[in-house]
Amino acid sequence: MLVSWWLFESSSLATLLLFCAGQMLTVGFTGHSIGHRxxxxxxxxMDGTAIKPWVGALRSLLLCLVIPALVADADQRGLxxxxxxxxxxxxx
Numbered sequence: 001m002l003v004s005w006w007l008f009e010s011s012s013l014a015t016l017l018l019f020c021a022g023q024m025l026t027v028g029f030t031g032h033s034i035g036h037r038x039x040x041x042x043x044x045x046m047d048g049t050a051i052k053p054w055v056g057a058l059r060s061l062l063l064c065l066v067i068p069a070l071v072a073d074a075d076q077r078g079l080x081x082x083x084x085x086x087x088x089x090x091x092x
Contacts, residue, residue, distance in 0.1 A: 020064045028056025040092035046085050055084040 001015060008014035026033045031042045031050055043059065045051050051059075059080045062068045068079030081087060 016064055018068060020060055023059045023060035023063065027051075027060060028053040031056075040090055042091045043081075043086050043088055043089055046087060047054070049086065051086050054087055060083045 001010075004010055004015040004018055023033055027036070027043050028051070030042060036042060043051055043056065045055070061082035062083055063078075068083070071079050073082065075087075077087060
């Protein structure tokens with residue numbers, strides 16, 4: 001949010017796009033966002049392997065729509081996780 005404030009005068013769209021880009025890069029390539037790493041969580045594919053970068057990008061784009069994160073199934077996976085066949089797991 002500091003970057004959005006500094007470069008874009010706290011534009012809501014700029015903040016959302018910066019969040020999405022950060023999620024795409026960090027989750028897509030490492031499986032963790034800053035918050036995930038802080039709390040010992042990782043996004044993995046359903047078979048326990050690392051997700052592919054395009055799955056991280058898809059998951060991040062859907063997460064920015066907010067609605068997929070609010071709709072969960074019995075396993076507590078949102079639409080953004082089901083679309084990419086991923087799951088958020090505790091790795092500690």
